Amino acid sequence: MTARVGTTSSRRGRWQTAAEVLSLVGRQPGITRAAVARELGLSTSSATEVTARLRELQLLTETPAPSRGRGRPTSVLLPHPEGPLVLAVNLRQGTWRSAVVSLDGTLHEQVTTPHRSRRPEAVLASLHERVEATAAQYGDRLRVVSLAVAGTIRDNRLMQASTLGWGEVDLSPVVGDTGLTLLAGNDATLSGVAESRTGAAAGAGTALHLIVEVGLGGTLILDGIPASGATGAGGEYGHMPFGDRSLRCPCGASGCWDLEIDGRALARRLGDAEPDDPLSYAEAVLQRTDPAASAAIELSATSLGSGIAGLVNAHDPDVVTLGGLAVPLRQSAPAAFDTAYRSGLMRFRRATPPPILNSTHSTDGALRGAAALALDHITTEPAIAAWAEPTT
Known part of the structure; x- marks a missing residue:
């Protein structure tokens, strides 16, 4: 491979702005050079210089931005075809x-x-x-x-x-x-990181993301960064003891919230054996309209809404985003979910509770x-x- 442009002396101290530009391109695909200058407080000449350097390094390329009438034309920043x-x-x-x-x-x-x-x-x-x-x-x-x-x-x-x-x-x-x-x-x-960067929670300073598939997981996002805990194992919300303490979870704890919400909970309430594929089982139950299925779904939706209220009381997020089975579960029993959510909130939160939004990225999160x-x-x-x- 041929040498990339740059020497040790010329590189020293020059990469901070370059890193900020590349971060913006990742967070705002198709951003213009003029927008980069505005967001980073750069002069036109500085923005031109740093983007030229990134082109030389085969990190970015530029194409003319769509015309918006009069004014100096600007460029859209895109990944270089030979870039990382x-x-x-x-x-x-x-x-x-x-x-x-x-x-x-x-x-x-x-x-x-x-x-x-x-x-x-x-x-x-x-x-x-x-x-x-x-x-x-x-x-x-x-x-x-x-x-x-x-x-x-x-x-x-x-x-x-x-x-x-x-x-x-x-x-x-x-x-x-x-x-x-x-x-x-x-x-x-x-998934929560994706929602906070380019999804339903974009722009929120504090966002709570929850996803239900086999069990329930999530994260608290602070300014785009997940609060992952001392060892990186934070966010295991499905293993909070919001459920039946007589039930032992495969994780080793008793009373996990997981066991009140997903396909295993639905099967238990319907008198079925624990499914080999709880996700597919839950998807099938959510399509049913018979009284037994509706009652089981309502109990899971109630548990979901109640638990979210507890997390809102604890974390005080700007917004809550839901992914996976949490979306159809809420939609299948909206009254039960909303009642459990609002009644579980501290009184001062009920007038303006954090909105609960469906995730943007769905299965791609x-x-x-x-x-x-x-x-x-x-x-x-x-x-x-x-x-x-x-x-x-």
């Missing part, structure tokens, strides 16, 4: 999805792959094959692999994933000896959140300096 990429992966109960992602957050080459086996080593080997193939295709343009997992993550280790039936698992075999950086996070947390995490990583000053290093 990340691989985002969402590991779910029955499948995993992957996408190659450019600096503006666009998902390319999306692939959904069913698990050939549910054994951890088999799934991780399949993911590693995808990583190796992508690295072979793109070379050193591929910088990071970002993995969203339906489980509790601590320092790139999966501590437990009840939906997969896994205990503690080392996730490093996903990248193996490729030399790529691995970033791993909880899928619900990353975790993948887009994983992409956002990786793009944050490759648009830091050290990462830009590493990209600019002359290589042979």
